Amino acid sequence: MTITGLGTSGDGIALLDGRSVFVPGALPGETVRVALTPNGSPEIVDILAASPARVAPPCPLFGPCGGCSLQMMRLDTMLDWKTARIQAALRNAGFIVQPEPTAVQTPPMTRRRLDLAVARVPGGMVIGLHRRNGPPVDMTLCHVADPTLTALLEPLRRVLGSLGAVTGEATLQINLLDSGADIVLGTGQDLTASDRAKLADFAAAHDVPRISWQKSGQPGIVETVAQLKPVRQSFGPLTVAPPPGIFLQATRQGESAIVDAVLSALPPLNRKDMIVELYAGCGTLTGPLSTCGRVSAYEGVSEAVAALQRARTGHRLEAERRDLVRQPLLAGGLTAARVVVLDPPHAGAPRQIEEIARSGVRDVVYVSCNPRALEKDATRLREAGYALVAVTVVDQFLWSAEVEAVIALTKDPKRLRKHAA
Numbered sequence: 085m086t087i088t089g090l091g092t093s094g095d096g097i098a099l100l101d102g103r104s105v106f107v108p109g110a111l112p113g114e115t116v117r118v119a120l121t122p123n124g125s126p127e128i129v130d131i132l133a134a135s136p137a138r139v140a141p142p143c144p145l146f147g148p149c150g151g152c153s154l155q156m157m158r159l160d161t162m163l164d165w166k167t168a169r170i171q172a173a174l175r176n177a178g179f180i181v182q183p184e185p186t187a188v189q190t191p192p193m194t195r196r197r198l199d200l201a202v203a204r205v206p207g208g209m210v211i212g213l214h215r216r217n218g219p220p221v222d223m224t225l226c227h228v229a230d231p232t233l234t235a236l237l238e239p240l241r242r243v244l245g246s247l248g249a250v251t252g253e254a255t256l257q258i259n260l261l262d263s264g265a266d267i268v269l270g271t272g273q274d275l276t277a278s279d280r281a282k283l284a285d286f287a288a289a290h291d292v293p294r295i296s297w298q299k300s301g302q303p304g305i306v307e308t309v310a311q312l313k314p315v316r317q318s319f320g321p322l323t324v325a326p327p328p329g330i331f332l333q334a335t336r337q338g339e340s341a342i343v344d345a346v347l348s349a350l351p352p353l354n355r356k357d358m359i360v361e362l363y364a365g366c367g368t369l370t371g372p373l374s375t376c377g378r379v380s381a382y383e384g385v386s387e388a389v390a391a392l393q394r395a396r397t398g399h400r401l402e403a404e405r406r407d408l409v410r411q412p413l414l415a416g417g418l419t420a421a422r423v424v425v426l427d428p429p430h431a432g433a434p435r436q437i438e439e440i441a442r443s444g445v446r447d448v449v450y451v452s453c454n455p456r457a458l459e460k461d462a463t464r465l466r467e468a469g470y471a472l473v474a475v476t477v478v479d480q481f482l483w484s485a486e487v488e489a490v491i492a493l494t495k496d497p498k499r500l501r502k503h504a505a
């Protein structure tokens with residue numbers, strides 16, 4: 085097969101009898117020989133002509149482990165591919181002439197958030213990421229995760245193996261906060277008193293400030309099992325105590341790149357200007373934005389809003405819980421805003437964008453984690469008269485197909501004139 089492109093999940097695309105076939109591990113320009121697996125999907129058996137972008141994958145778990153799909157690709161080529169995806173999304177949204185993008189890629193071994201699967205298997209415990217459509221692959225090393233997190237996996241295997249509540253499969257979510265690893269364990273069974281004592285001992289032995297637990301299938305209810313010291317995370321001038329399992333940008337370097345891009349995408353502001361921030365999480369952008377103007381932050385997760393409200397003393401910000409899908413901030417409520425900054429989840433923000441499009445707000449900064457959603461939301465903003473003035477691409481999910489972007493849009497004639505000059 086001749087590979088003509090890369091699909092949105094990072095698989096090579098080939099045409100076979102007029103239809104697209106996805107070949108994992110193949111790069112554009114390559115000719116590969118494939119065999120069909122028992123479930124009918126193609127698997128490379130031989131590379132007949134390799135791409136100049138092909139490199140030896142650094143991790144021995146690459147292939148079976150479902151975490152990375154692109155370790156056989158040069159990092160700079162991968163960043164170019166991700167940048168081209170954002171440019172294509174914006175072009176499809178109708179922005180034919182685009183500013184030169186800034187592109188940032190984070191280094192390996194910096195991921196500070198892991199969502200892992202746990203499985204009790206004959207002879208031990210497996211902790212890792214699922215193989216494609218299969219069971220988890222034991223993460224004995226990782227070129228993506230921060231080494232502080234990978235160092236915890238072996239002791240975690242031992243303690244989880246000793247827990248009565250971990251009978252079959254479980255989940256483990258770890259956020260590396262400024263205060264240390266913040267762990268949420270999910271199990272199907274309730275923890276016993278002995279399980280709780282073992283987890284508390286583990287926290288003390290490994291300097292883990294907090295371990296929480298949730299029962300599988302009850303995602304909203306999280307219980308603290310051990311808390312040895314306060315948890316904290318700083319976002320610019322703001323220090324919050326994040327709730328267990330809260331959204332955190334995947335890497336510290338990615339967070340800095342997004343924050344820098346958002347701040348430089350703002351129009352000139354004075355400190356009394358109101359910034360409306362939508363999908364605020366527990367303050368990644370809110371803290372830095374509060375140094376530029378008054379921030380009204382909206383977020384759907386009540387624990388994140390409570391953390392922001394507790395941290396706001398001395399900072400120019402208000403935080404409110406609001407489901408922005410069911411109850412978007414209406415156009416009328418946006419008129420006081422000098423600029424709207426939004427960082428929606430994967431699905432984008434179609435209802436909220438409609439209200440922004442109808443409001444008179446002059447400047448919008450949109451942080452995207454999904455090029456498809458970006459295309460739809462940016463289409464509506466272009467129709468409403470916004471022009472594109474800056475694009476930053478952030479690759480903080482190294483070796484996967486994920487890509488983030490920060491785009492600045494305006495309908496302020498003065499800013500447009502300055503931009504054109």
Ligand SMILES: C[S@@+](CC[C@H](N)C(=O)[O-])C[C@H]1O[C@@H](n2cnc3c(N)ncnc32)[C@H](O)[C@@H]1O
Nearest residue numbers: 363364365368383384385407408409427428429
């Ligand atoms: C991509 S994260 C960004 C969070 C934050 N800006 C940050 O950088 O840490 C998206 C945020 O949207 C929130 N969210 C998801 N659905 C929502 C909804 N329907 N209404 C309000 N917030 C929502 C999530 O809880 C999450 O905090």
